């Protein structure tokens with residue numbers, strides 16, 4: 523089965539899924555070099571949900587410290603054993619701009635939160651070694 527890693531493109535500020543590659547992954551929006559975002563491996567059936575959550579986070583303009591804070595909080599909620607559906611519903615209430623991702627988030631809340639965290643981490647300032655290479 524095909525596997526994909528999440529990648530983020532600084533050129534167009536979008537995230538997409540890329541087949542794992544030895545070299546630099548390519549942004550599927552603008553074909554610029556992208557960087558791999560730490561996170562789970564995704565499969566074919568994740569494409570639609572990934573795209574929906576990505577679009578919503580892009581529209582919500584969540585980035586930087588705000589994105590990092592929300593990602594941290596979502597992860598903590600899951601670690602505390604909160605019901606993923608409640609976490610999703612609370613997040614949708616607080617960040618109404620994410621409403622377009624509601625179907626993807628509510629139908630599989632745990633995966634939805636993972637998707638959100640990946641999207642949010644993608645939009646924080648990168649701490650990976652890739653960053654140095656990209657900003658040269």
Ligand SMILES: [Zn+2]
Pocket residue numbers: 531532533534535536549550551552553554
């Ligand atoms: Zn791009």
